[in-house]
Amino acid sequence: MLFKLVTNNMNLYNAVKCGEFVDGSSLDVLVHVRGLVHLGSKILTHPLCGNLRPNHQPFRSVIIEEKKGFVDLDSLSLIEDAVRVYQSCALIMPDAIDEATRGDYAYIDAELMKESLEQYRLLRRDLL
Amino acid sequence: MSFKVIHYINQFYAGIGGEEKADYQPEIREGVVGPGMALKGAFKGEAEIVATVICGDSYFASNMDEASAKILDMMREYKPDAFIAGPAFNAGRYGTACGAMCAAVAKEFNIPVISGMYPENPGVEMYKKFAWIVETPDNAVGMRKAVPAMAKLALKLLKGEPVGKPEAEGYIERGVRKNMFYDKLAAERCVDMFVSKLKGESFETEYKMPVFDRVEPQPAVKDMAHATIALVTSGGICPKGNPDHIEASSASKFGEYDLTGVMDLTSETHCTAHGGYDATYADQDADRVLPVDVLRDLEREGVIGKLHNKFYATVGNGTSVANAKKFGAEIVSRLVADGVTAVILTST
Amino acid sequence: MKLELHRLNVKSLKFADKTGFADGVLSVNKAELLSLIAEDELLGKNLDVDLAMPGESIRVMPVKDVIEPRWKLEGSGQIFPGMLSDVETVGEGKTLVLTGAAVLTAGKLVRFQEGIIDMSGPGADYTPYSKTCNVVLVLEPSDPNMDKHDYEKACRMAGLKAAAYLAKSCAEAKPDSIEVYEQANIREGMNSFPELPKVGYLYMLQTQGLLHDTYLYGVDVKKILPTFLSPLEVMDGAIVSGNCVSACDKNSTYSHLNNPVIADMLKRHGKDFNFIGCIVTNENVTLADKRRSSSYATKLAGMLGLDGLVITEEGFGNPDADLIMNCWKAERLGIKTALLTDEYAGQDGASQSLADSCPEGDACVTAGNANEVITLPPMEKVIGYAHEANVIAGGWNGSLAEDGSITVELQAITGATSELGYTKLGAYTI
C-alpha cells in the first residue's frame, strides 16, 4: 500500500517520507486530490480538517492511499464536497500573507496532520 | 421625503408595441409610465417613481451586458433608493431582463431590488438569489394582485423592516439563508422538534437537506435494428473551442451539436468543457466520454437503426437541480420531435 | 445518582481584600488570584485580572475559554476531574455554582483562533457571555517561542484553577437556591415510564488535534471509543474544552457545564420521553475513526434499546461528516434523530450550509449562519488585544477600523452559533 501526503505546505512536505507538493492554493491541492480519487485513490484524512473556514486556510494537506481502480465512494463524496466548499469562497494564497501569520497557518496545518501522519508512518524519523 | 424608486418595464407595457418593437433601445423617462401608475397608487405617497426605464425584450436579450451598463448609467443621476422591475408574469424574455437588471442594480447601487413573476418564468430560477421576486399569476390579468404585493414588499425593504418567510410575504423563496433570533434557545427548539418527531406529529425542519424523487421506467426498446439512438452527456463534450461557452461548473446552458458525417471524435475536433475532473483523457479522445466511434460502427453493422445526427452536452458539475431539470426537459422534447427512439446518457 | 446544585446568584463583581460572596456580589482578591495562576511557570510575568460586567462598554478579545466557577461541597471527586483534580467519578453529592459569574481566559495563543465578547452594543446580543459577570484572566506565555501544546494547556489550566478557586472561596455562603437532580441507574431507568419512548443524547465533541481538543475525565477524547455518561457527571465538569476554534461554535467549558440540551431533556424527562443518558463521541480526522466512532456510538444506542437520539455537533466542515454518519446510522437502526448544528452558508447566505447531508436528516435545528457579517462599534475599553481582529477566524485584514469598530463574521463572536443551542439565534430561508 502506498500512503502519500498531498500538500501545499512546504514545511510538512519536507517532513514526510512520501509526499507530493502542490505549488498553489488550498483549492489546487483539493483539485489535485480529486483527480487522484477519480482514478481510484482513497482519501485517508478528511479534506476539510481543521475548524477554520476555508478562507482562513491557505494550506491544505490530505493523506491518500494511491491506487488505480474502482472509485472509493466515501473518498469521492468527501473530495467533491470539499472542492465545492473551497470554490464557493475567497481563498487566501499562501504567498499573500505576512510571514508570521503564514507560519502560524502552516504550523496549525502541520499539527492537525501530525497524528494521522504518524498513524500511517509517514513522518520522517530523523526529523522527530 | 418619500423614497425614490426607479421602475423597469418592456416596450409592450410602455405602449410602444409588441414583438415587432422588441428591439427597442433602452431609454429613461421622468415619472410614471404604464403599470407604474398602479405601483404609484399602491405606494400611497410613501415612495415615488422618479423615473421609468423602458427597454425592448429582444434588444436586452441580445445585448445583455451593453444594455444593462447603459441602463445603470441612465439611472445614476436619479440616486434611487429602490428598483422595481416588471411584473413580468410568465413572459420569459421579459422575466430574464427584469431579473438581470435587478441583479445588476443590486450590485451597482446596493439598493433593494424587487420584481414579480410567475414561478415557472425562467427568470425566477436564474435570478431569485439576487432579487426579491413576488409570485404572480401567469398573465397580466394578475396585475391587480401583483402590484400591491410588490409595493408592500418594496416599502418594507425601504424602511429597513425585517422581511418574513416567503409564504408570509408572497415572494418566491430565494434559497438564501438569513439569521434571526427565535423566542427559544436552539437547544429547546431541537428538543421540541425531537419530541414531535418521536410522537409522529408534523414539524418543520429549520434546514432542509436535499431529497430526491423517482420516475417510472419507460418500456424497453423492441426493435433496436430500426431504432434511432441519441447521445446526451453531462460530461461537457463539445466541439473544440467550446463555441457555446458552456461553463466549467454550474452550467447555465446546454449545447446542441451536429454529428452529421462525424465518424470519430478526435483531439482535433472535440474537447471537454467540464471543470470537475482531469480533462487530459477526454481532450485526447472525446470518445472516452461520448462513444461516437463505436455507435457509428454499430450503425454500419445494422445493430442499431441509426445514431441521431445531433448530440447534446452540458456540464453536470455543480449545476443546480433546477437547471438540470430544465435542460433535461428541453433536450427530450427536441429528441421526441426529431423521432428519436431511446437515449444513451453518459456521465463522468 | 443524586446531585444538588447549590446556587449563589452573582449579580456583580468587585475587587476586595478577601475573595467571597455576599448580597449578590462576588468579591475577588486580585493579588491572591494572580499569584495562584502565576504559579505555572509556563505563564509569563505580565498577567492580569480584570472585570467585565453586563452593559459595560467593554470588549474582551481574544477569548479562549469561558468557565463557570463551581466547587464540590460534598460527594466523591472534585470539579473538573482528571484535569484539575483526581480522576474519581463525579456527579453525586453537592456542588456549589456561582450562577451568573464566569471566568474568561484571554490572551494570545496561536493567533487566529479566539473570539470576541462585547459586554454591550449589538455584539452583546450574539454572545451568551455578555450576560455573565466576567472575571477576565489576561495571559501570556513566559517564553514567546514556547511549544503551543504547552501554552494551550497552561491557559486551559489557569481558567479551571481560577474558576475552582472563586467557587471554593464562597463555600461558606448560604445558597440562594438548591436544585436537585436524580439519575436512575440503567436497570431502574429502563423500567420507569414504560409508556414513554426511551431516548438518549449523542454528544459529539471536537477532537481534531491541537487547539481542537476536548477532554473527558482528563482523557483526550480523540483517543476514546464512544462511551456512556450520566448528565450529572457533565454538570460536575467531566467534560472540559481545550478547543480554540472557531469562537462561534466551539463548546466552551461553561456551555458543557450548563449544557442546555441536557437541561431541557431533564426537564422533559418523564413527560415526553424517558431520558436514559448521554453517549459521548468524538470527531476525529481520519475516515476510519469517523466510521468506527459513528458505528460504535449508534451501536451503543441500539444496545440500550433507545427509540430516539438528540445529536449535537461541534464545529463545522468535516464534523458535518460525523454528524451525518451518526444520523443515518442511527436512523437505519430504527432510532429517530433530531440534529443540532450551525451553518456555513457564506456571507450572502447563498452557499450550501453543511458540507454533507443525508435524507434521514429531516429534523435539523441550526444555530444560525456563522458567516453573516456584523459591525461591532468601538467600546470604551478593550481587555486584551484589539488588533487581533485582523487575524482571528471570521475577521480579515482591515476588520479593525481606525475608530475601533470591528467588522467581522459572527464566527468571531464567542458562542454566537453555539451548537449546544445556548443562544436563540437560528436561520431561515428567504
Place this chain on the structure above:
Amino acid sequence: MVKEIERKLPVVHMCTIVPISQTVGANRIVPTVAIPHPFGDPSRTPEEEKALRRKLVERGLKALQTEVTGQTVFTE
C-alpha cells in the same frame, strides 16, 4: 436530467459512480470505467480501448432492450 428524459423516452445512464446515478433517479444504469474516462482506458492500446468501449455500449443497448420495473444496474 435523466429523470426528465425518462418521462418521455427510454434512457440508459452510463456512468462511473452508480450511487450518484441512483440518487439522481436513473432506472437503467450501466457502470463505466473511470470518472475522467468512462468509455476508455488510456493504459491500453487504442484497439483494446475501442473494444472495451464497444463492450460497454453494447451493454447499454442491452439495458435499453430490457424491461425494468425499478432501478436496475447492468453489469453484464
